[in-house]
Amino acid sequence: MTTEESKSARLGPFRLAPWFSPRPWGRMDLRPWYQETGKSEPVGEAWLTGPESIVETGALAGNTLAAVVEKNGLAMVGADGGEFPLLVKLLFPNDKLSVQVHPDDAHAQAMGQPRGKTECWYVLEAEPGAAIALGLREGASPDAVREAIGRGTLEELMQWVPVDVGDMVFVDAGTVHAIGPGVVLLETQQTCDITFRMYDYGRPRELHVEQALKVMRTGTDAGKVAAREMNGFTRLIEQKYFTVDRYDVAAGDATTMDGGVPTCLVALRGTAQVDWRGTEPVELRTGQAVVVPVSMDQVIVRSDDGVSFVRCFAPAG
Numbered sequence: 121m122t123t124e125e126s127k128s129a130r131l132g133p134f135r136l137a138p139w140f141s142p143r144p145w146g147r148m149d150l151r152p153w154y155q156e157t158g159k160s161e162p163v164g165e166a167w168l169t170g171p172e173s174i175v176e177t178g179a180l181a182g183n184t185l186a187a188v189v190e191k192n193g194l195a196m197v198g199a200d201g202g203e204f205p206l207l208v209k210l211l212f213p214n215d216k217l218s219v220q221v222h223p224d225d226a227h228a229q230a231m232g233q234p235r236g237k238t239e240c241w242y243v244l245e246a247e248p249g250a251a252i253a254l255g256l257r258e259g260a261s262p263d264a265v266r267e268a269i270g271r272g273t274l275e276e277l278m279q280w281v282p283v284d285v286g287d288m289v290f291v292d293a294g295t296v297h298a299i300g301p302g303v304v305l306l307e308t309q310q311t312c313d314i315t316f317r318m319y320d321y322g323r324p325r326e327l328h329v330e331q332a333l334k335v336m337r338t339g340t341d342a343g344k345v346a347a348r349e350m351n352g353f354t355r356l357i358e359q360k361y362f363t364v365d366r367y368d369v370a371a372g373d374a375t376t377m378d379g380g381v382p383t384c385l386v387a388l389r390g391t392a393q394v395d396w397r398g399t400e401p402v403e404l405r406t407g408q409a410v411v412v413p414v415s416m417d418q419v420i421v422r423s424d425d426g427v428s429f430v431r432c433f434a435p436a437g
Contacts (some may be wrong), residue, residue, distance in 0.1 A: 130400030131195040132313030133419060134180055134188075136173040137412045138210075141165040144323055145301075146214040153210060153304070153407040164217075166210040168409035169384050171311075173202060177402050185411070195415040196437065197382050202234075203311055205382050205434040206362055208409055210239075211305040217298055219253065219274050219319040223258035223335040224293035228314060228389065236293045239309030240345070240357050241286040242430065244388065253278035253343045255295050262333050265296075265318070269329055274319040281344070288345045288356045288364070306386065308432045310361050356430070365431045367421070374422040383412040383433040390427035395420040404429060 140157040143164025149177055150157060150166070157163045167173060171186035185204055193200040222237035229235070241252070254274070256265065268274040271384050278296065283289065283303060291297055299305070316332035317325065335365065347366075348355040352375060353380045354366045369375050369392065377383075385394065393401040394410050396419050404410050404421065412419055414436070421429070 121397055129218070131192055131396045131413045132142055132396050132404045133176060133412050133416065134175050134412050135177045135402050135408055136169060136185060137176050138166040138408060139170045139173045141167060144325070145213050146211045147214045150212055160384050162214065163351055164212055165278070166212070166407065168208045168210065168386055168407075169204055169206060169411065170209075173409075174423055178400065192413070196413045198414045206432055207311045207313075208384055208386060208432050209307045209309075209310050210244075210407060211299065211303075211307055211348060213299050213301050213303060215301050216321060218321070218323075218325070219278065219296060219298045220315050220317050221296045221332045221336045221348070222293050222312070222316070223314055224245075224320045227293075227335045228312060231314070233312065233314060235310050235312050237289045237310050237312040237314060238293045238361050238366065239307055239361070240362070241291065241299075242306040242356060243283050243285055243289070243303060244306055245304035246287075248282050249282070250302040251280045251282050251300045252289065252292065252303075253280050253296075253298040253300075254289070255279050255340055256336075256338055260338060262336075265336070266329065266333060268318050269327075272319070272322075288347065289343070290345050290357060290359065291342050292340050295340040295342040296332075296336050297342065306388075306430065308362050308364050315428065323428045336384040343420070353431075361434065363433055365427065367431065368428045369421060369423045369426065371426040372423060376418060376420050376421055377431060379412055379416040379418050380414055381433045381436045382414055383431060384409040385412065385421065385429050385431055387427055390423060390425055392421045392423035392429065394428040395422065
């Protein structure tokens with residue numbers, strides 16, 4: 121093992137600062153999740169594992185996640201080059217998001233991009249009547265969609281689904297979708313930011329109608345996913361690109377998780393310490409991600425006051 125490989129092999133868990141993305145449909149006040157954003161515009165998304173998210177702890181503090189992966193590819197993701205495969209966000213819609221669609225891997229690679237965008241949403245907050253749009257109504261052809269966009273009636277062709285706290289929703293690439301106001305969502309997705317807007321309620325933003333019609337599918341697997349109780353945690357979703365598990369650790373308790381895959385932990389309530397042998401424990405805080413490199417075979421999460429967190433991880437290799 122070279123000196124550089126030895127250094128990478130000792131890479132421990134580290135916490136990232138959220139990267140806040142202003143959006144016209146976002147909120148000025150993100151409390152109780154965040155006290156301040158440093159932005160003068162409404163914030164729609166907090167990127168917890170974004171390429172530009174800054175490491176807050178340990179010897180890597182001050183580096184971006186992208187730079188850490190570039191320099192420590194084998195230890196971080198199991199391969200040289202590339203990027204962290206999961207982009208985890210918190211979404212804060214104060215208004216309707218655009219009706220949009222994302223490409224799958226094949227369409228994205230034909231555009232010169234490494235991957236498409238399949239995602240899921242875990243509902244953390246939901247006001248009465250909150251809903252999301254998942255897919256097109258049966259019989260909605262591309263021509264009908266194009267015509268509805270021109271008339272401003274595309275919402276009428278969408279399948280609207282009510283959501284409550286604790287729902288997990290799968291949104292595979294090619295699904296025409298939208299998010300209504302009154303929710304806070306934890307989004308786990310492939311690291312890809314290709315979005316084709318189809319309709320935006322008259323907001324002065326660019327639309328990508330023809331690109332969207334090429335990548336959309338009239339029938340998809342999108343929908344709510346039933347949780348499964350496992351040994352010590354709840355499996356919220358398990359799909360090709362990601363798995364999301366929820367852990368609820370009582371005050372004074374701990375839980376142990378196997379490593380070996382690109383992983384991040386996000387606290388939803390409370391705080392905890394993420395331990396790995398030979399490294400300084402890292403505090404897991406509400407609304408922030410702790411990244412666990414693939415070189416770590418196991419981590420322990422301990423909490424004095426109790427914590428609820430999700431573990432989002434990508435398949436090995």
